Amino acid sequence: MQLLDEIDAAGDPAVAVALTKYFKVEPGSYGYGDRFVGVKLSTIRGLLKPYLRAAIPLAELERALASPIHEHRLAILCLLAGRASRNPAERPEIYALYLRSTPSINNWDLVDCSAAEIVGGHLLDKPRDILTTLVRSESLWERRIALVATHWFIRRGQSADIYALAAEVLDDPEDLIHKAAGWMLREAGKRVSEPELTAFLDRYAAAMPRTMLRYSIERLTPEQRKHYRDLR
Structure with missing residues (x-):
């Protein structure tokens, strides 16, 4: 070619x-x-x-x-x-x-340049069960695809999927998954609803991997960031 x-x-x-x-x-x-x-x-x-x-x-x-x-x-x-x-x-x-x-x-760059547009774009008006299948895959990259795909929804005001998927990867062994989940959580808080993000953090911050938590709270106030870090 x-x-x-x-x-x-x-x-x-x-x-x-x-x-x-x-x-x-x-x-x-x-x-x-x-x-x-x-x-x-x-x-x-x-x-x-x-x-x-x-x-x-x-x-x-x-x-x-x-x-x-x-x-x-x-x-x-x-x-x-x-x-x-x-x-x-x-x-x-x-x-x-x-x-x-x-x-x-x-x-990660291969996933990040494509998953939202291709997977998220296709699923916008369709059932999204495949995301749960992907996030439970043994493949690190399929798990990251599921998380990054939600960026398409988040940019259109839909955040439910990332909260469900992020809860699935709290015990994931891979830092690249923690980064992707935290990134998408941060975007959901910024673009859709900060109260939704803080409600998720109130429930899960103590169990979140440090990287996921750090990424997810980046746009919160210094006082909020300290509060959630202190929960770990």
Whole structure:
């Protein structure tokens, strides 16, 4: 695919080294085994512009999403997210493609650039049981997809899902899940209802992982932040 060739041509070995450190590819870390050519997201978004309205078959994009190169997958996911937002008629097929491809959506940036637009966008007017299934998955990335997908709802004034899902991950072993849950809780408090957030914190703050709590209370007053930290 021409887009992937352009990404390869833009690669910088020094950037690739930096990205491997940033995305934790060493043995035992969450990004182990991933490969980078050294292209930053800002550059990828620039390369994507001519392709955002191109009629590339979804089957071709799905094949490209299996690439072992991180930036290839990032570009395809950004492209799919853009198409899902621009073309609601395509959302069901993109959503199905996405769920088939979760083994390739295997780092936090890949999730964060796509889950809200693709999963959240598709489910906005539909039952959302799949989010509970995903948040209970053994896959770290499927759990993060469930949490980040709620950003689409939160931006439209709906916060019930994130409170239900955040309660599911209080004992999750992964810091990346704590960060995602805290981020979405913070957004729900900011965009929908601070009293809803504080009611959740009143119930769960003492049991919340420190990272989740820290992210969730960032926009509260200093006095409120101290109160909830002191509950742990």
